[in-house]
Amino acid sequence: MDRNTLTGLVLMMALLLGYQWYMAPTDEEVAQWEAEQARLTAEEDSTAAADYAASQAALNATAQLQAASENDGNLNPELDAELRRRFGEFGPGVIGTDRDLVMSNDQVRVTFNTRGGLPVAATLQDGYTRYGGDEPVSLWVREQSDMNVAWDVPGVGRVGFQDLHFKPISEGPTQLVLESDLGDNNAIRVVHKLEGYQVKTDINFMGVERLTERQRLFTWNALGQRNEKGLQW
Incomplete structure (x- = not known):
């Protein structure tokens, strides 16, 4: 390997390291990114929890109405209305x-x-x-x-x-x-x-x-x- 080749390799390595250093995010940018990711995760978890709670509440309400219908042997009008609201003609x-x-x-x-x-x-x-x-x-x-x-x-x-x-x-x-x-x-x-x-x-x-x-x-x-x-x- 001659002197010119060695010099070229050293310069390329220097350019690469300099580019990586220049483009690397600052500590402040890293902290901002982590905070944003934490916020998005919290929002997703909150939305999922709310959806699950709403779904469970609807299921529980339907189960209670169904139990009442089974106890008196007739289809509870309130249950019939709720089922048709949620499932249409398939209620x-x-x-x-x-x-x-x-x-x-x-x-x-x-x-x-x-x-x-x-x-x-x-x-x-x-x-x-x-x-x-x-x-x-x-x-x-x-x-x-x-x-x-x-x-x-x-x-x-x-x-x-x-x-x-x-x-x-x-x-x-x-x-x-x-x-x-x-x-x-x-x-x-x-x-x-x-x-x-x-x-x-x-x-x-x-x-x-x-x-x-x-x-x-x-x-x-x-x-x-x-x-x-x-x-x-």
Whole structure:
């Protein structure tokens, strides 16, 4: 390496260090940035807390009205008005009790719940077990699974299966028919058929097609189980 090359490298390093020093924020700027980030975080936390509190208050109010209706055996007019305000024509379908229903064969056991009418858990029954134990293979974590069919109702907002209760019309080991009664001969009927490892589902919107047909959206957010030996997690 000759003298000119060495001088050029030294100058470039000096320029780079000088640029970094010149562009580095001052202690005051760093403090201002940290304060701004803390303020934004506090605002987000406050908004989230307020939204959660409002949501819980609405749920509690509805639960109290529903309990009162169940006690006297009739639909409380106050509850009916509140449900229609929050869920539109789907309000009557909210009334119900959470209960598990099961379909099973030699391959898999699938659990449904009357709230939402969709699968909430699935466990293999074909003899396979989780790695390192004797537990049967569970396909996902029930507490961290959210399956839904939803749509937007004008003047109300988003409504979905998770807001509704579905009563069993018929129950069998490999077929389950559920229906959410919306009143005035309107309903949503769901038919589940278990075939091998698969659940085939047919959904029929009766009398409310015009309110749902354009924007029906199926979503499923779930946390899978670690059932096999593999890469480190």
